[in-house]
Amino acid sequence: MPRKFDTAVVTIGIDPGKNILHLVGLDARGEIVLREKVVRARIVSRLANMPPCLIGIEAGMGTHYVTRELLALDHDVRQVPPVYAKPFRQTHKNDFRDAHAVAEAVQRPTTRCVPPKTDEQLDLQALHRVRYRLVGQRTAIINQIRCFLVEHGITVRQRLHWLRHALPDILAQRTDVLSPRMVRILEDLAQDWRRLDDRIEAVTDEIDVLSKNTEPCRHLMTIPGIGPIISSAIVAAIADGAAFTRGRDFAAWLGLVPKQISTGDRTILGRITKRGNRYLRMLFLQAARVVLLRPRNWMQHSFGPWLAAAAQRLHHNVLATALANKLARIAWSVLVEHRVYETRLSTAAV
Structure with a gap:
C-alpha cells in the first residue's frame, strides 16, 4: 500500500549510488515530505504505487536504465547533469542534500536534462569506449617500446607504421646493444601490440x-x-539531436565555443570551454584537421571562401577549432532534418 505522505509528493530528487539510491520528495510548496534510502534493485517497486510525479535523477552510471523503467510507470523522469544540480545544494555535501538539489534543479524550466539512451545507443557507445581504451593501450605499448630502444641508443622515426616496419630488423640485427633479455621483452611487447591491432580492427x-x-x-x-x-x-551520444534547439547549443555542449567572461559593455572571449563529451569533441577536431589537409577540396565542400579567409588570420589550431564548431552545427542540422549534407556553391565559384 502507498504511504500516507506519498500522495503529497509532487517532485522527487534521486541521488544515485552504486547500490543505494537516496530519495528526497517535495510537495507543492517545496517542503520535504519524503526522505529515505532505497536499494537500487527496489527503486521501481518503491515508486510503482505512487501517483505520477516529476522525478529528477542525477545523470550518471546506470541512470538510463532506471529512467526508462520509471518512465514506464507514467512518471515524468528527467536526468539532471550534476553541473546543473550543484548550485542548488545547500551547505555541506551529503547524499540527501544532493538529492534535494536535484529535486530543486529539475523544476527549473531552464535546466537542460539528458535524454535517456536506448539499448542500441548504449551498445554503440560501449563499442566506442572499448575501442578508445584499446587504442590507448596500444599507444602505451608503442611508447614503451620506443623508450626501451632509446635507452639503448636506437631511435626510430615517429608514427606507428615506421616502428612496426623497423622493429623486426632491430630485434634481429641490433643484438650488439640489446641483451637477450631485452630482445625477449620487446618481442613480448610486439605480440601484445599485434593482439591489440586485431582487437581494434574487429571493433x-x-x-x-x-x-x-x-x-x-x-x-x-x-x-x-x-x-x-x-x-x-x-548517434550514440545524441540520437536524433532533439535535446538541442539549435546547432549552436550542440557545439556549446561539446565545448567548442569560447568561454565568455563579459561585464557591462565589454565582451571578453577566452579559450574554448572544453565542456561536455570529450571523446566526441576530439573526433570533431580530428575531422576538421582532415578537411584542412586538403585545401583543393575546400571549394567543393562549400567551405572555400570562409575557410580561405579564416586561414589568413587565424592560427592553425584556432582554425581547426572553428571548423570543428561548424562541422558540429552542420551535423546537428543533418540529424534533425533527416537529410544528407548538400554543398552550396556560388555562381562565381562555379
Whole structure:
C-alpha cells in the first residue's frame, strides 16, 4: 500500500549510488515530505504505487536504465547533469542534500536534462569506449617500446607504421646493444601490440557495419571529414539531436565555443570551454584537421571562401577549432532534418 505522505509528493530528487539510491520528495510548496534510502534493485517497486510525479535523477552510471523503467510507470523522469544540480545544494555535501538539489534543479524550466539512451545507443557507445581504451593501450605499448630502444641508443622515426616496419630488423640485427633479455621483452611487447591491432580492427569493423546499416549515420557520413567512427559516435551520444534547439547549443555542449567572461559593455572571449563529451569533441577536431589537409577540396565542400579567409588570420589550431564548431552545427542540422549534407556553391565559384 502507498504511504500516507506519498500522495503529497509532487517532485522527487534521486541521488544515485552504486547500490543505494537516496530519495528526497517535495510537495507543492517545496517542503520535504519524503526522505529515505532505497536499494537500487527496489527503486521501481518503491515508486510503482505512487501517483505520477516529476522525478529528477542525477545523470550518471546506470541512470538510463532506471529512467526508462520509471518512465514506464507514467512518471515524468528527467536526468539532471550534476553541473546543473550543484548550485542548488545547500551547505555541506551529503547524499540527501544532493538529492534535494536535484529535486530543486529539475523544476527549473531552464535546466537542460539528458535524454535517456536506448539499448542500441548504449551498445554503440560501449563499442566506442572499448575501442578508445584499446587504442590507448596500444599507444602505451608503442611508447614503451620506443623508450626501451632509446635507452639503448636506437631511435626510430615517429608514427606507428615506421616502428612496426623497423622493429623486426632491430630485434634481429641490433643484438650488439640489446641483451637477450631485452630482445625477449620487446618481442613480448610486439605480440601484445599485434593482439591489440586485431582487437581494434574487429571493433572498428563492427562499428563500420553498424554505421552503414543506420540511416542517421549514413546521412552524417555525407559531411566532409565525418566517417563511420564519428557518425556512430554522434548517434550514440545524441540520437536524433532533439535535446538541442539549435546547432549552436550542440557545439556549446561539446565545448567548442569560447568561454565568455563579459561585464557591462565589454565582451571578453577566452579559450574554448572544453565542456561536455570529450571523446566526441576530439573526433570533431580530428575531422576538421582532415578537411584542412586538403585545401583543393575546400571549394567543393562549400567551405572555400570562409575557410580561405579564416586561414589568413587565424592560427592553425584556432582554425581547426572553428571548423570543428561548424562541422558540429552542420551535423546537428543533418540529424534533425533527416537529410544528407548538400554543398552550396556560388555562381562565381562555379
